[in-house]
Amino acid sequence: MTTILSTTDLTKTYYKGSIDIPVLRGVSLDVAEGEFVSVAGRSGSGKSTFLNLVGGLDTATGGRIVIHGAELSAMDRRELARHRRDTVGMVFQSFNLIQSRTALENVTLALAFGDHPRRDRRRRASEILTRVGLGDRLDHTPGELSGGEAQRVAIARALANAPDVLLADEPTGNLDSRTSDEIVSLLRRLRDDGDLTVIMVTHDEPMAASVSDRVLRLLDGRLVEETRAGEAP
Amino acid sequence: MRFGDLFQLSLENLWRTRLRSSLTTLGVVIGIGVLVSMVSFGTGIQKNVTEGFRESDLFTSMEVLPTEIDLEDVMSGNIEIPEGEIRPLGDEAVEAIRAIPGVEVAFPEVRFPVRIEFGEREARTHLRAIPSLMADYRPFTDLPHGRFFENDDEPSIILSQRFLRNVGIVVAEGLEGSGGDGGAAEGGEASAGEGEDEDELVAVPVDSILGREVEVVTSVLDASGLLQALTQGMSRATDMPLREETVTLTVIGIQPQLTGFGGSRFLGGVLVPTGTAEGIPRLGFTSIWEALGPSDDAGGYPSVYVRVKTMRDLETVREAVEEMGYGVVAIADQLEEFKRNFLIMDALLGAVGTVALIIASLGIINTMVTSILERTREIGIMKAIGGSEGDIRKIFFVEAATIGVLGGVFGLVLGWVVTRIANVFANHYLRPEGFAAVDFFFIPLWLIMGAIAFAVAVSLLAGVYPAVRAARVDPVQALRHD
Numbered sequence: 001m002t003t004i005l006s007t008t009d010l011t012k013t014y015y016k017g018s019i020d021i022p023v024l025r026g027v028s029l030d031v032a033e034g035e036f037v038s039v040a041g042r043s044g045s046g047k048s049t050f051l052n053l054v055g056g057l058d059t060a061t062g063g064r065i066v067i068h069g070a071e072l073s074a075m076d077r078r079e080l081a082r083h084r085r086d087t088v089g090m091v092f093q094s095f096n097l098i099q100s101r102t103a104l105e106n107v108t109l110a111l112a113f114g115d116h117p118r119r120d121r122r123r124r125a126s127e128i129l130t131r132v133g134l135g136d137r138l139d140h141t142p143g144e145l146s147g148g149e150a151q152r153v154a155i156a157r158a159l160a161n162a163p164d165v166l167l168a169d170e171p172t173g174n175l176d177s178r179t180s181d182e183i184v185s186l187l188r189r190l191r192d193d194g195d196l197t198v199i200m201v202t203h204d205e206p207m208a209a210s211v212s213d214r215v216l217r218l219l220d221g222r223l224v225e226e227t228r229a230g231e232a233p
Numbered sequence: 234m235r236f237g238d239l240f241q242l243s244l245e246n247l248w249r250t251r252l253r254s255s256l257t258t259l260g261v262v263i264g265i266g267v268l269v270s271m272v273s274f275g276t277g278i279q280k281n282v283t284e285g286f287r288e289s290d291l292f293t294s295m296e297v298l299p300t301e302i303d304l305e306d307v308m309s310g311n312i313e314i315p316e317g318e319i320r321p322l323g324d325e326a327v328e329a330i331r332a333i334p335g336v337e338v339a340f341p342e343v344r345f346p347v348r349i350e351f352g353e354r355e356a357r358t359h360l361r362a363i364p365s366l367m368a369d370y371r372p373f374t375d376l377p378h379g380r381f382f383e384n385d386d387e388p389s390i391i392l393s394q395r396f397l398r399n400v401g402i403v404v405a406e407g408l409e410g411s412g413g414d415g416g417a418a419e420g421g422e423a424s425a426g427e428g429e430d431e432d433e434l435v436a437v438p439v440d441s442i443l444g445r446e447v448e449v450v451t452s453v454l455d456a457s458g459l460l461q462a463l464t465q466g467m468s469r470a471t472d473m474p475l476r477e478e479t480v481t482l483t484v485i486g487i488q489p490q491l492t493g494f495g496g497s498r499f500l501g502g503v504l505v506p507t508g509t510a511e512g513i514p515r516l517g518f519t520s521i522w523e524a525l526g527p528s529d530d531a532g533g534y535p536s537v538y539v540r541v542k543t544m545r546d547l548e549t550v551r552e553a554v555e556e557m558g559y560g561v562v563a564i565a566d567q568l569e570e571f572k573r574n575f576l577i578m579d580a581l582l583g584a585v586g587t588v589a590l591i592i593a594s595l596g597i598i599n600t601m602v603t604s605i606l607e608r609t610r611e612i613g614i615m616k617a618i619g620g621s622e623g624d625i626r627k628i629f630f631v632e633a634a635t636i637g638v639l640g641g642v643f644g645l646v647l648g649w650v651v652t653r654i655a656n657v658f659a660n661h662y663l664r665p666e667g668f669a670a671v672d673f674f675f676i677p678l679w680l681i682m683g684a685i686a687f688a689v690a691v692s693l694l695a696g697v698y699p700a701v702r703a704a705r706v707d708p709v710q711a712l713r714h715d
């Protein structure tokens with residue numbers, strides 16, 4: 001099994017005036033290709049911070065992140081943008097869709113950043129949207145979609161540029177439990193169907209345990225506990 | 234991201250906030266409109282004046298006077314002729330001036346008062362002798378009616394529009410060829426009513442003016458009367474020893490109307506070829522200068538008109554003439570000053586427009602910054618899905634530039650419309666009576682290009698700060714849940 005993502009002694013400290021707020025105090029983690037990993041932890045434990053570091057949206061204070069053989073801390077801003085575009089796809093609790101654009105246009109925008117040929121974009125975007133079960137809602141704007149549907153659009157957008165790793169930050173945080181199950185099983189199915197690695201942040205440990213290969217827990221800035229699939233019910 | 238995508242994205246963004254975008258663009262439109270109309274007024278005036286000069290002979294001619302002239306004095310209107318320094322301008326002097334390299338034409342001013350009988354009417358005017366050589370020069374190259382002299386001795390005369398007015402005639406435009414006889418009859422009627430309504434003008438076709446014979450009446454000293462006067466003393470003015478002589482000449486042309494700028498010193502009186510003019514008997518002096526000058530300058534002219542090949546010859550010819558001891562007056566002396574004044578005027582007019590444009594650019598900055606604040610989340614999203622700082626910068630930059638291009642193009646249109654309207658009013662209220670209409674505004678190609686380039690440059694400049702700020706948006710902050 002090849003390791004696609006590996007973090008070593010990852011630290012992140014926020015500095016507010018003279019006060020240091022250490023959020024991550026040394027997170028080391030190896031994720032294998034095709035693995036579905038969940039990260040749980042209390043609110044404020046630094047889950048989003050960790051995901052943003054791996055996603056290249058934020059920079060670490062110390063430690064290393066190696067993804068697909070490339071070290072993030074060595075990347076300049078341009079290379080980080082390329083990393084966000086080609087290597088990872090991000091999904092957020094609040095969907096973060098562009099309200100003025102339709103489902104299809106939200107996905108084609110990602111393809112435009114990915115320099116996909118213009119005429120292929122619509123076809124590819126509707127293909128992916130069909131894959132996440134939204135083939136019949138292409139021309140609806142986020143305001144016309146339910147939360148679960150909006151999150152599907154966000155997932156489709158994250159997959160548009162065929163990333164290696166999907167980073168989902170509480171993707172079900174705004175959804176009812178039934179819809180949450182649907183979204184989580186969609187993520188699982190997407191992982192099962194292709195060579196996708198999924199790292200999901202969630203509060204809901206039982207749900208995480210039901211779909212993940214393993215569940216990690218962030219406590220006091222460190223990853224303290226692991227539950228492997230099969231070990232826990 | 235490709236340029237086409239950036240452009241489309243920018244247009245979509247502008248369209249999403251179309252009211253605000255169009256108001257911002259309107260600011261640029263007005264700024265450019267003001268700039269274009271201001272500068273086009275400057276260039277229009279400059280064009281009219283310099284073209285007027287060129288069409289006339291102001292840059293390629295000079296007046297040689299029989300005395301050294303201090304230009305400052307002439308300009309301040311205070312001409313004093315220093316006594317004893319007058320050098321007569323005789324025929325030899327004219328020959329000598331002609332021989333100077335660079336001189337194309339040189340002929341003395343011969344101008345004297347005449348009375349001209351035109352049909353049954355008559356009017357006083359000045360008669361000026363012009364050599365047929367001048368046929369090659371403006372304004373004689375294209376007389377509006379008839380032709381110029383073919384030789385210096387033909388018994389012909391070219392009338393002016395003003396003279397025709399004085400005998401109660403205006404040239405009927407568009408009536409040409411519609412029966413010269415009828416026109417002549419009309420002219421006759423007008424003459425018959427002479428004395429009653431002197432001011433009433435009759436439109437007469439050109440055909441019936443050209444080819445007509447006129448009597449040129451001059452006064453000469455009467456030898457017997459002079460003798461009488463000398464013996465009895467000229468005690469009474471009515472006893473002036475003068476006698477009238479009459480020469481018959483054929484009308485072959487009519488001079489052009491005066492234009493608003495420039496014009497020519499030859500327009501105004503009636504013109505006769507030099508040889509023919511010599512044959513017209515007249516008093517021995519043509520001006521008070523001549524009459525009062527030293528007695529040995531008989532045959533001296535009041536001035537000699539000199540035309541040089543190019544503007545560059547003006548200075549060398551002037552030096553040569555001044556070496557001969559004569560005075561020279563050339564309007565071209567004022568050219569440099571004119572140019573400098575126009576530059577200053579253009580700069581001032583341009584400055585007003587630039588201020589308008591700067592205000593418009595503040596509008597762009599304001600709109601773009603507002604837009605960034607509104608779109609912070611969207612910028613964060615774009616970064617999260619792979620948009621680079623360069624992409625974000627370019628999106629905002631293209632938005633600003635699009636406002637600039639649209640503002641520039643429509644501003645140009647606005648400026649053009651404004652100048653067309655202003656021109657109608659300017660011509661209506663400012664143009665002196667009897668002058669041809671002029672275009673007070675001129676929009677040259679450089680102004681079109683310059684205005685659009687300036688609009689884009691200003692918008693890009695205005696877009697720099699918002700674009701940089703947009704690119705710097707921290708995606709983590711921007712995407713933090715609401």
Ligand SMILES: Nc1ncnc2c1ncn2[C@@H]1O[C@H](COP(=O)(O)OP(=O)(O)OP(=O)(O)O)[C@@H](O)[C@H]1O
Nearest residue numbers: 014016021023041042043044045046047048049050
């Ligand atoms: N810019 C910042 N400046 C200072 N402190 C920050 C900043 N961003 C985050 N933090 C702190 O870092 C800690 C971790 O935040 P983070 O968002 O990663 O937590 P989380 O585990 O995702 O919580 P939640 O489950 O509520 O989303 C929090 O205590 C937060 O206050």
Ligand SMILES: [Mg+2]
Nearest residue numbers: 047048049169
């Ligand atoms: Mg979080």
